[in-house]
C-alpha cells in the first residue's frame with residue numbers, strides 16, 4: 001500500500017523550501033523594522049478558543065475545524081491565529097500594561113476546505129496583531145505593514161480594499177436594514193446565503209455567486225449607515241494611508257469571513273491568484289476579549305497566506321534564481337588524502353563555509369567531478385598520491401573550468417579567501 005500525505009497538506013523541500021526561507025526572512029525583517037516581536041502558540045487548542053469567539057456561523061467554526069475528541073475534552077487544530085493569540089494574551093496578561101503591544105506569528109493553520117489552487121488544508125500564515133491601541137493610526141499601520149511586505153518583494157499586482165464594518169452600536173440597525181432589503185428576495189439567493197440571512201446577513205454581500213452578487217449590488221451599504229464615531233475613525237484611517245503612500249480603494253463589500261471584526265476591515269487581493277484571490281486580510285477586533293468573558297481592550301491585526309504569496313512571486317518571476325550551493329567539493333583519492341581533507345572540511349564548516357567531502361573510497365576522479373557538478377559547487381579540490389608527495393592540491397574552478405595548484409601548507413587560508421560564507 002502506498003501511503004501518501006493528507007490531501008491538501010504538502011511536503012516542502014529542495015529549491016521550493018529554499019525559496020520559502022528567502023521569503024520568510026524578508027518578511028521577518030519587515031516585522032522587526034516595524035517593532036513587532038514573535039509569539040508562538042500551540043497547534044492544538046481547546047475548541048472553546050474558536051467556538052463562540054470567531055463566530056459560530058462562520059465557515060471556519062461551522063465546518064472547517066479538525067477536531068480531536070478525547071473522553072474529557074475536544075481539541076482543534078488551530079484554523080486561524082487571532083483567537084489563539086487572544087487566548088495567549090489573556091492567559092499571560094500581556095494586555096495588562098495598557099501599553100501598545102506589537103506581535104507577529106508565523107504558523108501553520110488547518111482548515112478542512114476543498115483544496116484547489118491557493119487553498120490548502122494545512123497552510124502557513126504570517127500574522128500581525130497590535131493590542132491596546134484603539135487609534136485609526138494603528139489600523140493604518142497594520143495595513144501599511146502588510147503593504148510593505150508585498151512591496152519588499154516588488155509585487156505590485158494587488159489591490160488594497162478597505163471598509164468599515166461598524167461597531168456594536170451601529171451594526172445591529174444596519175443588519176436589520178439589510179434583512180429588510182433581502183427578505184423579499186430570499187428565494188433568489190443561494191442556499192448558503194439563505195442560511196446566513198437570519199444571523200449573518202452581511203456575509204451575503206461577499207457571496208461569490210453571480211446571482212447573489214447581482215442582488216447585493218443594490219443593497220444598502222454599510223458606509224452610509226455607520227455611526228459618526230465609526231465614520232470619523234474610518235476617514236482618519238484613509239487619511240493616514242494616504243500619508244503612508246499606500247494605494248487603497250474603499251470597498252463596502254468587504255465584510256470578512258470571521259465574526260470578531262469591528263470598524264476597519266481590509267483585504268489585499270490579487271488577480272494573479274485566480275479564484276482564491278485574497279493575498280491577506282484583517283481588521284480591528286476590539287470586542288474579541290469580551291467573547292472570552294474578559295474586559296474589552298482594543299486590537300487590530302492581519303493574516304497573510306504564505307502559499308498565496310509564493311504563487312504571486314512565482315507567477316511574476318520574483319523569486320531569486322540563485323540558490324545557495326557549496327563553495328567546495330573535496331575529492332580525497334585514498335586514505336591519506338582523506339585524513340588530511342576530512343579535518344580541513346570540518347574546520348571550514350565551523351567557520352561558516354559550505355564544504356562537501358566525498359566519503360566514497362572506490363570511485364575515480366571522473367565520478368567525483370560529476371558529484372561536484374551535480375551539487376553545483378564553486379570549486380572542486382582534489383588530492384591524490386602524487387599531490388601528497390609534492391605537498392600540493394589541485395583546485396578546479398567549476399564555473400570557468402580553470403585549474404590551479406595550491407600548497408597543502410597554506411590550503412586553509414587559500415580556500416577561505418575564495419569561499420562564500422554562510423549568510
Ligand code: HAM
Nearest residue numbers: 080082118119120123278279280281282301302303305
Ligand atoms: P483570513 O482572511 O481567514 O484571516 O486568512 C488570512 C489569509 O490566509 C487569507 O487572506 C489567505 O491569504 C490565507 N488563507 C486563508 N485560508 C487559506 C487556505 N485554506 N489556504 C491557503 N491560504 C489561506 C484570518 O485568518 C485572520 N485571523 C486574520 C487576522 C489577524 N485578523 C486580525 N488579525
